[in-house]
Amino acid sequence: MKTKIIILSLCLFTLLFTQKIDAQITMGGGLAYGSEIENVGINITGQYFMRENIAIEGSFTYYIPKSFGTILVLGADYNIKWYEINVNANYYFLEGNIKPYGLAGLNYSIVSIPTFIDFGSDLTNESSSKIGFNIGGGVDFDLGKKIIPFAQLKYVVGDFDQLQILAGARFTLN
Template sequence: MKKIICGISFILLSSLCTTAQTDMRIGAMLGYGSEIESVGIGVVGEIPLFESFTIAPSFVYFFPRDHVFVKTSIFEINGNVNYYFMELESFAFYGLGGINYTNVKVKADGFGLGDYSESDGKIGANIGGGATFNFGKNWVPFAELKYVISDFDQLVINAGIKFNI
């Protein structure tokens, strides 16, 4: 029974992917997080699912923020679905939604107590939108704005470039 379900799932997913845009993309981006008030760097992928929908996994590491004796750093892992609702020749707009894992690490030095370090991770949701700009090349610049809804809420602005693979 498991083999039959797996076989049917494979056939359905294969047929969905054949109707999608043919280009998978991978790229790099710069971001800014409103709560950590820091710039981050990251990687992003875009995998066609079916017409107008893509899966967009990403990873962003925000540079540590120093507050006197305390250093805070954040990274996030995202699994978004992008829905392209307007596609023109030179640009396209999309809405995004997905799941987010954010990890915050706080490290304190001093205070006569020695070194102290603690980290915590939370799962949340992403909601937002973005745009891609088509120059007819093998690469596509993009910009997006999203809000992370979790115990570590923050607004994140990303911009970068994706390469067709």
């Protein structure tokens, strides 16, 4: 049994460390627009290229809270807060200065909505989180420098369906 574990460990070690050492890593951010919250968000993103045309992307989007006005009884603002975490696989179709890609992945959305327990009570926040699936595409504009502007369009399929339009820039780290 010990021998099998050692052999398996050596095989995994070999696979992990024989990968391309100069794999590209990018980090960046941008502005997003969500169709369901109907507001702008701030996005932080990072990519790790497994191969020249396949990247794993992780991102976090914080949408600016959407105000639906003041609740007269309490004099408080009625704001919806929306956050999302995404993990996608991006497949780049072409090489060159303009690089279109398709994406598919998972979405984890958290939505916080103010609610009343009963009439006359204080306002509390009710939070809900759901998992969805991402499908979409985008394009990177490789300007030959360390800055890569990009645009992305993706649709989240799930309980919190939403179309997201995103534009920003990524910076190569290596």
